[in-house]
Structure formats: C-alpha cells, structure tokens
Amino acid sequence: MATVTRTGTTVWLTGLPASGKTTIGSALVRALVEDGRPAYLLDGDELRRGLSSDLGFAPADRAEHIRRAGHVARLFADAGLVAVVGLISPLAEARARVRAEHYAAGVPFTEVHVHASPEECARRDPKGLYAKARTGELEGFTGVDAPYEAPTDPDLRIDTEHTRVQDAVAEILARLPPGVR
Numbered sequence: 001m002a003t004v005t006r007t008g009t010t011v012w013l014t015g016l017p018a019s020g021k022t023t024i025g026s027a028l029v030r031a032l033v034e035d036g037r038p039a040y041l042l043d044g045d046e047l048r049r050g051l052s053s054d055l056g057f058a059p060a061d062r063a064e065h066i067r068r069a070g071h072v073a074r075l076f077a078d079a080g081l082v083a084v085v086g087l088i089s090p091l092a093e094a095r096a097r098v099r100a101e102h103y104a105a106g107v108p109f110t111e112v113h114v115h116a117s118p119e120e121c122a123r124r125d126p127k128g129l130y131a132k133a134r135t136g137e138l139e140g141f142t143g144v145d146a147p148y149e150a151p152t153d154p155d156l157r158i159d160t161e162h163t164r165v166q167d168a169v170a171e172i173l174a175r176l177p178p179g180v181r
C-alpha cells in the first residue's frame with residue numbers, strides 16, 4: 001500500500017563483480033540525497049550479511065537473493081524513496097520477476113547494466129575475488145565459473161571503461177521516470 005504521495009522508484013544496477021555497481025550506486029544516492037531526494041543503496045554485500053545471510057551461491061539461492069532484494073526495493077520505492085539496488089543479479093529470469101513485481105504494484109523500475117569487460121573487472125579486482133576464483137580457492141564466482149546473463153534489453157547500459165562515475169550518475173538521473181525528480 002502506498003503511504004506517501006511522492007513517487008518512489010527502483011534503480012537496479014546489475015553487472016559483473018567489480019563492474020562498478022557499488023561505486024556508481026553510492027555516488028547516485030549521494031547526488032539524490034544532496035538534492036533533497038530520499039534515496040538508499042541496497043547493496044549486495046550488505047544484504048548478504050543480513051537479509052540473505054542464510055543463502056549461498058547456488059542458482060536457487062541467487063534467485064531467492066534477487067527476489068528478496070527486489071521485494072525490499074519495491075517496499076522502499078512504495079514509501080517514496082529512490083531504492084538503488086547494487087546486485088550482481090546474474091539471472092535474467094529472476095530480474096524479470098522483480099520488474100514484474102514492481103509493475104504489478106505500479107512502481108517504476110529502471111534496469112541499468114553496469115558493464116565492463118570480464119578482463120577489465122578481473123584487472124580491477126578490488127576485493128581480490130577474481131584472483132581467488134582463478135586459483136580455485138573460490139568456486140562458483142560470477143564471470144569466472146558461474147554465468148552472468150547480461151540484460152538483452154536494459155533501460156540503460158553504462159560502459160564503465162569509458163564513462164566517468166559522475167557521468168554515469170548524470171545518465172541515470174536523466175532516465176528516472178517523470179515525477180521522481
């Protein structure tokens with residue numbers, strides 16, 4: 001049930017590990033909040049520590065993680081916030097279900113593919129996880145030995161090898177539905 005008149009929305013950032021979801025998501029939330037617009041980053045790492053701490057990385061667990069994040073985002077958006085989700089979310093069908101849940105509730109949803117090549121992501125490797133996946137220390141790592149189903153028709157695709165963070169934020173802001181900004 002909508003509790004406020006201001007329109008909220010969900011911005012869903014999907015992409016390979018180290019593609020830039022958290023970096024861009026944080027900058028986007030900062031820009032919105034500085035502009036007086038309530039916004040919050042629902043980030044995969046944080047959700048994995050709490051909301052989804054009982055889940056692993058098998059496909060069914062990944063689908064459930066995406067479902068939970070999508071549901072929370074939809075509730076945040078329903079409350080009038082801009083819910084920014086930064087989640088690898090490698091499963092296209094699970095992402096489609098999140099979009100469908102939003103539309104069924106009349107909540108706008110913007111899917112952003114945060115893209116960088118697998119080689120570039122592995123080179124950045126800010127958490128050292130690509131290195132661990134390469135040596136076999138970590139199994140089922142997206143982009144190395146678990147699939148990433150890239151969006152075929154995202155609302156926006158940002159190539160972070162050629163787009164600065166501040167320009168990515170501007171592009172996303174320009175795409176937010178009317179009434180949100």
Ligand SMILES: Nc1ncnc2c1ncn2[C@@H]1O[C@H](COP(=O)(O)OP(=O)(O)OP(=O)(O)O)[C@@H](O)[C@H]1O
Nearest residue numbers: 016017018019020021022023124126160163164165
């Ligand atoms: N144009 C850019 N946009 C975003 N990140 C960039 C860009 N150029 C370089 N980077 C760097 O790439 C790295 C992206 O890391 P970040 O944690 O944001 O990725 P992520 O998609 O959230 O990964 P994960 O799925 O592991 O959480 C950071 O070290 C960031 O500084």
Ligand SMILES: [Mg+2]
Nearest residue numbers: 021022044086
């Ligand atoms: Mg991240």
